[in-house]
Amino acid sequence: EPEVTQTPSHQVTQMGQEVILRCVPISNHLYFYWYRQILGQKVEFLVSFYNNEISEKSEIFDDQFSVERPDGSNFTLKIRSTKLEDSAMYFCASSGGGGNYGYTFGSGTRLTVV
């Protein structure tokens, strides 16, 4: 069964440093998403991406965040200057499109900012 792959599984970074979280969505999917979950709490929407541009973003997704699809396979989330409160599990997801598609989620990257 096709999977969404995320790397690394765990990233520790110092406050103020830039981090890039990487995702390889399912190859024929068209819609890509990032969600965040702060330690066992609610899963929050960050951003959706379609046709090489952001289609929607939440209030959490401020100027410190950016997304990119640099080639035909990768989908990245960059945090320019990390803060302690950015510590969370970050999930990438992809979808084939249309309302009746659920998302396939990756296994997540646990980001720890120290």
Add this chain to the structure above:
Amino acid sequence: AQSVAQPEDQVNVAEGNPLTVKCTYSVSGNPYLFWYVQYPNRGLQFLLKYITGDNLVKGSYGFEAEFNKSQTSFHLKKPSALVSDSALYFCAVRRVGDKIIFGKGTRLHILP
């Protein structure tokens, strides 16, 4: 706007007993409803979805959910709980062309 409510933070069930994890939603138009499960230190795993048709949908690991339009509910059920079902369960909703919104999650404890 769309929203999902999971009224229980935690549900405790004895092994072998039936379980129910509650979910209600608010969305304009026809909802698409989902249940995901998260095991400790793991990602979100799809369990089942309701798109249209039969109100009772069956999913992975013996779980099922019943769509009730009049009560705007989509409760997750299983006839006989297993200890291995212990996990965090998320109900989610979306409209056509919109993003998935998750509930806050319900922690299910199955007691041996």
